[in-house]
Amino acid sequence: MKTRPGPSTRTRITELSGSAVRQRRDDLATEEPLEIRLTAPDGARKTVAITMRTPGHDFELAAGFLNGEGLAGPGDIASIAYCTDEDLPPEARYNTVTVRLRGPLPDLPALDRHFLTSSACGVCGSASLDALRDRCAAVPAGRLRLTPSQLYGLPGALRAAQGVFGKTGGLHAAGLFTAAGTLTAAREDVGRHNAVDKLVGWASLGGRLPLAEHVLVVSGRASYEIMQKALAAGVPVVCAVSAPSSLAVELAREFGLTLVGFLREERCNVYAGAERIAV
Template sequence: MKTRPGPTTRVRITELSGPAARERRDDLATEEPLEIRLAAPDGTRRTVAITMRTPGHDFELAAGFLAGEGLAGPQDVASIAYCTDEDLPPEARYNTVTVRLRGPVPDLPALERHFVTSSACGVCGSAGLEALRLRCATVPRGLLKLTPDLLYTLPDALRAAQGVFGKTGGLHAAGLFSADGRLVAAREDVGRHNAVDKLVGWAALSGRLPLAEHVLMVSGRASYEIMQKALAAGVPVVCAVSAPSSLAVELAREFGMTLVGFLRGERCNVYAGADRVSA
């Protein structure tokens, strides 16, 4: 019987260096599917997402995905558990999570299809700003002020928290920071949006939403999906090591968020909400 998967998988490889070749072991970031199911008190069950992820913090991933997509907030969730259905083969038990709701499964247009996502890009739910306008408010101003010097410390602080990346070199990370630059929590995953979902899920399950006085730092680029998830969690500032997309910048400007890209060393670009950053 297959055991619970871990965040890394050991394999044997052939390493080439010049004309020489040698066999050795290597650690890879584990990538396996996770199916997220909703279950209502009346017995209704529905699969709402199948995502490729790095095992670990699966319940947070489920809670963060549901909160980010507006399907269920922490107040709607009665319990989260790995699925024990008899129709599932043993190897699938730890790749299926059932979220039991206090009420009915939401009857939303989005549920007419599954959110099938990959670790690379994929579609992560509502694909337009119009859908966000119906459920998300503009982020309040004036609650958070940051200095450039504080921003410059974030990438190194996030990198220091990436334990699995240090072994594999193949994971994205998302870190949540307080207004004074303290790392509050960090999560890793092969999917950049999954790492953010895990972080938002941690905040949801620990009763910390909305994250109105926090900064989200991501190790890759700032995509629309990441900005959507940050907005749903009430995060006013998102920082990224790489570039943002055009739609990410548009979202940030429309909803009053601060978006920082190319945050490396002692330089960065502020694409929206520069009023929150001052020397």
């Protein structure tokens, strides 16, 4: 039987350095599929996503994905467990989670587009801005304000929390911070969107949504998928170490989010919501 996968995998490599050659061990970021299934009290069930992820915090990943897509919020989930269905081979058991809902399955006609996700691109065929308007309201202005010096300290604090990245050099990270710059929670994954889902799932399962007083920091670029997930979780400020996409900026401006990109050392670009930055 296949053992439960961990966040890193040990392998052997040939290392070249100048004219020197040596054999050594190396740590890789683990990448495994995760299937997310929904079941209802009447016995109905549906696979809603298959994502390539780094094992760990799988239940949070499932809860965060469902919240971001508007399929199940904190009060809709009765339990989450690894699947033990008879049709599942034992070696896939830790790569399938079943989310048991308190009520019937949500209206799922759009799922025929197949919520197949990957560690690179996020949700394929994800909802457009038009569909997002139907289920998400703009983020209230709120009281959250950040100074430039508080912004500048966020990437370093997130990097310090990336334990698996320190071993493998191959993972993205997402972190939730207070306005004072205190790290509340951080998650790592081969996929940027998965790391965000794990954070949102942590908040959802812990009864912490909406995250109106928090800042989301991601280690890579800010895509539409990440902004969608932040909006669904009520996060007012998203900061990215790299660039945002055009649709991410459009979403932020329309729904009242603050979007900061190229946050490195002591510089950044504010693409939307500059009123939350105290300058």
